[in-house]
Amino acid sequence: MSSNTDPIRLELYVRTLSPPGARTRQEQVIKRLQRLEDEGHIADFYVKVWGRQIDPTTKAAETDQGEFILNRIAEFKQWALANNTTLESFYQTHEQSSSITGQDHTTMVLPKMGLAEYRGGELAQVAPCTDGDDVHTVVNHLDDLERRLVDQPTTRTAATVAEE
Known part of the structure; x- marks a missing residue:
């Protein structure tokens, strides 16, 4: 079980080839994460690039990247279930037919x-996730996290005190 004093690690997932407006938001979030790390509020952060969609039944899903993404999504869904929230509006599945093979598949x-x-x-x-009618975006979460961290000693301060 984690506590409020455990080190915080953040993972940001960004879509490749996003339109300029989304790219600007992504860059702003990365700058915020870098600042949180530089100020010692978080232990570290990680940026992972993913595509627009993933088809769990293709060979691409069997690659290290594909398996990593599918495992993370499964972990996110398990978290949502345990916390009475939903991710369905952000991780939508679609049935598609291949014009080449004629087979249906889910992406x-x-x-x-x-x-x-x-x-x-x-x-x-x-x-992002949804809790009832409330939508919690990445930016909302960073706002909440920054508010919580302002009142806590930074990881750098805690390390300095421990060394003395």
């Missing part, structure tokens, strides 16, 4: 941007 559309917060080794929060 999952990935959000332009997703954020996972880990405390210690445990997943503590996923954004």
Whole structure:
């Protein structure tokens, strides 16, 4: 079980080839994450690029990248289930027919941007998500996280105190 004193690690997922407006938002979020790390509020952050969608039944899903993304999505869905939230409006599945093979397959559309917060080794929060009628975006989550962290000693301060 994680606590509020466990180190925070953030994982940001961004879609490749996003339109300019989405790219600007992604860059702003990355700058915020870098600042949180530089100021010692978070242990580290990681940016992972993913595509527009993933088809769990293709060979691409069997690659290291594909398996990583599918495992993360499964972890996010498990978190949502345990926390009475939903991710369905952000990780939508679509049935498609291949014009070449004529076979139907299911693809999952990935959000332009997703954020996972880990405390210690445990997943503590996923954004975007929906809780009832409330939508929690990546930016909302960063706003909430920054408010919570302002009142806590930074990881750098805690390390300095421990060394003395």
